[in-house]
Amino acid sequence: MKEKTVYICSNCGQDSPKWIGKCPSCGEWNTYVEEVVRKPVAGTRPLSGLEPVKSKPVILSEITGGDEPRIDMHDEELNRVLGGGLVPGSLVLLGGEPGIGKSTLVLQTVLRLPEKKILYVSGEESARQLKLRADRIRHNSSDCLIACETSLEQIYVNIKNTQPDLVIIDSIQTISTETIESSPGSLVQVRECSASILKFAKQTNTPVILIGHINKEGSIAGPKVLEHIVDTVLQFEGDQHYMYRILRSIKNRFGSTAELGIYEMRQDGLRQVSNPSELLLSQDHEGMSGVAIASAIEGVRPFLIETQALVSSAVYGNPQRSATGFDLRRMNMLLAVLEKRVGFKLAQKDVFLNIAGGLKVNDPAIDLSVISAILSSNMDAEVERDTCMAGEVGLSGEIRPVNRIEQRIGEAEKLGFKRILIPKHNLQGMDTKKLKIELIPVRKVEEAFRALFG
Secondary structure, eight states, X not given: OEEEEEXXXXXXXXXXXXXXXXXXXXXXXXXXXXXXXXXXXXXXXXXXXXXXXXXXXXXGGGSOXXXXXXXXXXXXXXXXXXXXXXXXXXXXXXXXXXXXXXXXHHHHHHTTOTTSOEEEEESSSOHHHHHHHHHHHTOOOTTEEEEEOOBHHHHHHHHXXXXXXXEEEEOGGGOBOTTSOSOTXXXXXXXXXXXXXXXXXXXXXXXXXXXXXXXXXXXXXXXXXHHHHSSEEEEEEOOTTSSEEEEEEEEETTSXXXXXXXXXXXXXXXXXXXXXXXXXXXXXXXXXXXXXXXEEEETTEEEEEEEEEEEEEOSSSSOOEEEESSOHXXXXXXXXXXXXXXXXXXXXXXXXXXXGGGOOOOOGGGHHHHHHHHHHHHHXXXXXXXXXXXXXXXXXXXXXXXXXXHHHHHHHHHTTOSEEEEEGGGGTTOOOTTOOSEEEEESBHHHHHHHHHO
């Protein structure tokens, strides 16, 4: 084996013989780290879990199509985010902050699969720790095999001996291969181990779930190439001070990336939240200003969320702007629209915005509820508790149409709301005869405020 030192970009995986301040490939600064790599001498066989399979080119029209068969995970939220279940031979990466519940989610899911033989490889916890967690979750499966191992070669030996239907590796940053003389978790180790596991998954048609750490910026730790190698990247997020956890799909070769799964962290594990609207609305806000209800959609799921705002006179020279669960730059844009188009002077006032429940919402249809909550707090006037709204606010103060308006209206009607403000353009071609909820079409921000506050 020949040893040499290279510098590798931790963002894109580009290597260089010397340290560079700015990566020429991705343009990021200060991302190059030093790695010692051992290159195999010519003639040696590269690492692989199995013998290589020779393949030949096939004409596209000769390839049989059809839907991929799916493995039911017995978890509606996880199945939805994966696109209908786990695809055999797929490589899934689950990332999240320490202590957020990644290992708990995976362990309780595999313990619900008694019909499958599962190999759970733990590089972070002992078998006794996993047993204590399984007892707390109160699920039991006789076919879940535990292996506490960090060597990739030894993991392949265990796989060959047990022939599992599903492999879990917790976590990819603790696994190392003997062919590379570098510490576990380094860029080279993560990249080589992931590539080898992908080859194993595709050749044997065995699904593999990798658990990964995230760095201080919030992205998956290790080289960016790790996210390119895997088929699906799931992000498990949430605030440790809240009981809700959100499973998002960042990349999915077998389904939509717009899906969202919601869980509630409890003493006995994670509980699926099938109707998030009832949990995300605080039951009583009568007589309170600064609260507006939005009908939002994440993926294909409509749910109602509470937007809370507080507007007060700036005590210090510079007014403060703060948003939790909402894009701060978008809030500043909405404040500028209020000032320029509607005439409300908020330049010398502190504005604080919060999305209840610790959620981060990207749906632009909650713009209308955000400015309604801000205005409600500024005027100290209550938005009626049986009123909700959906609408995107444009720069000229117009209420722009939003997608899937029927689902938003249906969710509001199901939860007992009497009125819903919607963009006027969304009314075209809609059958409103069967609806029990009153639709208030609005074209501009001023019309919405007149409908809400008179």
